Amino acid sequence: MEKNAKIFVAGVYGMVGSAIKRILIEKGYSNIVGHSSGELNLTRQTDVENFFKSERPDYVFISAAKVGGIYANSTYPAEFIYNNLQIQNNIIHSSYVFRVKKLLFLGSSCIYPKFAQQPIKEDYLLDGKLEPTNEAYAIAKIAGVKMCEFYNKQFHTNFISAMPTNLYGEGDNYNAMNAHVIPALIRRIHEAKITGAKEVVIWGTGKPLREFLYVDDLADACIFLMNEYLSNETINVGSGQEVSILDLAKTIQKVVNYSGNLIFDSSKPDGTPRKLLDTYRLQSLGWKPNTKLEEGLKIAYDDFIKGNIRY
Secondary structure, three states: OOOOOOEEEEOOOOHHHHHHHHHHHHOOOOOEEOOOOOOOOOOOHHHHHHHHHHHOOOEEEEOOOOOOOHHHHHHOHHHHHHHHHHHHHHHHHHHHHOOOOEEEEEOOHHHOOOOOOOOEOHHHOOOOOOOHHHHHHHHHHHHHHHHHHHHHHHHOOOEEEEEEOEEEOOOOEOOOOOOOHHHHHHHHHHHHHHHOOOEEEEEOOOOOEEEEEEHHHHHHHHHHHHHHOOOOOOEEEOOOOEEEHHHHHHHHHHHHOOOOEEEEEOOOOOOOOEEOEOOHHHHOOOOOOOOOHHHHHHHHHHHHHHOOOEO
């Protein structure tokens, strides 16, 4: 990407979009456009077309999406599939119509089959059944991946798709009903510390293994891919490191400085035993993450304390 190119970051006020903008600025890109959902409704085709006609961006990052945890995905599946399909359809099609030089579509590791072989390779897409609790979201994201592929095939566009692992960091969502595991644990352990609670009860045995990536590392990877990746194949973005939920909780306990006990309720479900992305394709291009888990958790907790969070 040329330093003076006009870059549209869809979802610029979300955790991922704001990180992409932050890292773009650090790397010397200054012509960045993006609007809040109140200023630009990405689910409305006419609004998106008018934006592209007026702004004429050279490059596009699609980080805008309706996201949430298990409760939200299970309770509002129609909203998840409708909103995400609308957002990505409108942006991808307008990027084709208005001759965007390159587009990066961000999906999610949940697009892969629930019982995919580990670590999960990009080739495993559509090889099995999805996790039922977030099927609507996953199907929408799969449609976005395939839309990019087919536009490239038919219209010779330059649209790429990246699948990030579990993310955390500045600007995360700490809503008690739909936060993901790291922000949920940060909030609960912090509240236990403040109230003087002697223990925090966590669902499951603590044995499942998960992979996490600090959001600024994802943003750095996205910019790297915009500059270096030309293939029509989906590419995974992850840390390549696994941690058990038990060790994750203990690390957050250390970061928060909570002296109480962590109690794991084995009568509650564990979920998938392991979820790790195969990132060989990305690593072979020369990219790797910079932020260790404890370091990233310290930054995230500091952000939480400062109140730069969403509920």
